[in-house]
Amino acid sequence: MAFLPFYIPTNKRLKVVIVGGGYAGIAALAALTHYEPDIDITIIDPKEQHLKVTHLHETFRYPLSDLLVPFADLEASFGCRHVRAALTLSEDTLRQWQSDKYLVVNDETVTFDYLVIAIGSDSKTFDSQENVLNLQDFADTAGSALLTKYLSQDDNNGEPSISVVGGGATGIQFLFEIQQFLCRQKVRCKLRLINSGEQVLAQFPDGFDAYVKSRMRDSDIDFYPNTYYLGQQAGKILLKEKKTGEQFDLSSNGSLLFLGKKQENLFSANAVGQLVVDQKPLNHIFVAGDCAYFNSFGSNALTAQSAVRKGKLVARNILRHSGRLKILVPYLHRDIGYVVSLGSADAVGWLVAEGNVVTGLPALAIKELVEAQYDLLLMGIDTYII
Numbered sequence: 001m002a003f004l005p006f007y008i009p010t011n012k013r014l015k016v017v018i019v020g021g022g023y024a025g026i027a028a029l030a031a032l033t034h035y036e037p038d039i040d041i042t043i044i045d046p047k048e049q050h051l052k053v054t055h056l057h058e059t060f061r062y063p064l065s066d067l068l069v070p071f072a073d074l075e076a077s078f079g080c081r082h083v084r085a086a087l088t089l090s091e092d093t094l095r096q097w098q099s100d101k102y103l104v105v106n107d108e109t110v111t112f113d114y115l116v117i118a119i120g121s122d123s124k125t126f127d128s129q130e131n132v133l134n135l136q137d138f139a140d141t142a143g144s145a146l147l148t149k150y151l152s153q154d155d156n157n158g159e160p161s162i163s164v165v166g167g168g169a170t171g172i173q174f175l176f177e178i179q180q181f182l183c184r185q186k187v188r189c190k191l192r193l194i195n196s197g198e199q200v201l202a203q204f205p206d207g208f209d210a211y212v213k214s215r216m217r218d219s220d221i222d223f224y225p226n227t228y229y230l231g232q233q234a235g236k237i238l239l240k241e242k243k244t245g246e247q248f249d250l251s252s253n254g255s256l257l258f259l260g261k262k263q264e265n266l267f268s269a270n271a272v273g274q275l276v277v278d279q280k281p282l283n284h285i286f287v288a289g290d291c292a293y294f295n296s297f298g299s300n301a302l303t304a305q306s307a308v309r310k311g312k313l314v315a316r317n318i319l320r321h322s323g324r325l326k327i328l329v330p331y332l333h334r335d336i337g338y339v340v341s342l343g344s345a346d347a348v349g350w351l352v353a354e355g356n357v358v359t360g361l362p363a364l365a366i367k368e369l370v371e372a373q374y375d376l377l378l379m380g381i382d383t384y385i386i
């Protein structure tokens with residue numbers, strides 16, 4: 001059993017329920033079993049497989065199955081149990097669970113000492129329309145198959161065109177993967193990016209925008225800045241100019257929407273990760289990942305790095321809270337970089353300090369290193385320093 005500072009266990013075997021088996025949930029699972037091998041853990045997640053979502057844009061190159069880790073495998077590696085269900089969470093329910101120390105799922109009563117809520121956050125979407133794809137569609141079917149289907153229904157009887165909407169990290173990563181996919185398939189197709197702002201990757205340092213725009217020019221990708229998406233209909237995308245309000249359309253076989261995450265239904269946590277409801281912490285319910293806003297100096301960025309660190313921290317604090325000392329440690333993690341890939345051989349990112357912009361193969365190598373670290377965690381090998 002690995003040593004955890006401020007943790008002196010009691011004789012009781014702990015029961016923990018983790019709701020949500022994404023990055024934060026899996027990090028919590030790995031840390032709990034690392035420091036306390038004799039622990040009873042149930043993961044509740046509606047899916048059969050954990051999805052390595054940070055690779056989702058790569059399904060234009062690799063099969064989707066490469067990104068899926070069956071929960072059955074995680075059960076075997078970590079000695080936990082997976083229950084397939086989506087829980088409905090509200091403040092009232094959570095308060096009730098805190099007092100009952102059990103919840104009912106699929107007609108089964110599951111008791112616990114601690115609960116971890118790690119359900120991620122939903123992407124923004126429009127009402128479903130024909131020939132429109134959202135991030136969720138790519139979680140179900142590989143990008144290569146989805147795009148091939150679109151290109152085969154050429155309503156415009158001319159050069160087909162695809163519109164990617166959203167110039168954030170996800171939209172940009174998909175855009176360049178699609179561009180390379182079309183080249184590999186030798187398909188003549190107009191590719192364009194629609195963005196509501198002037199800059200792409202606006203949340204990152206300025207160098208990101210300039211680099212991506214130059215790569216879009218090199219790759220013959222059209223760019224429509226300051227433009228709002230209104231809808232997709234009968235082989236056309238409907239758009240609105242942000243400054244003038246003028247509406248216009250362009251021929252488009254399909255629109256791929258990457259509109260960012262909804263910043264709603266976030267759970268508020270104190271500095272040590274306990275859920276706060278009506279300004280009071282629920283001592284036995286912890287939250288982690290994209291669904292959790294920690295009131296501390298640590299990063300609340302919606303990134304896998306922060307999700308993993310929050311998951312690990314709440315796991316350690318659960319053990320400390322269950323032990324004899326009950327000294328909990330605050331969340332202080334700051335992300336030390338972020339890399340956005342631009343296809344298989346290029347990337348742009350920052351490392352250590354936000355002004356330190358890295359591009360090309362070195363940036364790609366950093367991204368692969370970070371991804372490899374998470375792959376090791378899934379195998380039960382923790383190489384994260386904190």
Ligand SMILES: Cc1cc2nc3c(=O)[nH]c(=O)nc-3n(C[C@H](O)[C@H](O)[C@H](O)COP(=O)(O)OP(=O)(O)OC[C@H]3O[C@@H](n4cnc5c(N)ncnc54)[C@H](O)[C@@H]3O)c2cc1C
Nearest residue numbers: 020022023024054086087119120289290302303304305307
């Ligand atoms: C294409 C793409 C690329 C990305 N690239 C990067 C990157 O390079 N670097 C980086 O740091 N971040 C990246 N991110 C962001 C990163 O993926 C997220 O920040 C991270 O997944 C958040 O982890 P999480 O555990 O909070 O949520 P998730 O990983 O989304 O997991 C949530 C889990 O909860 C389950 N769930 C949802 N609702 C319920 C419910 N009601 N009951 C039970 N279970 C539920 C879901 O099935 C899911 O398994 C990327 C995201 C995308 C989409």
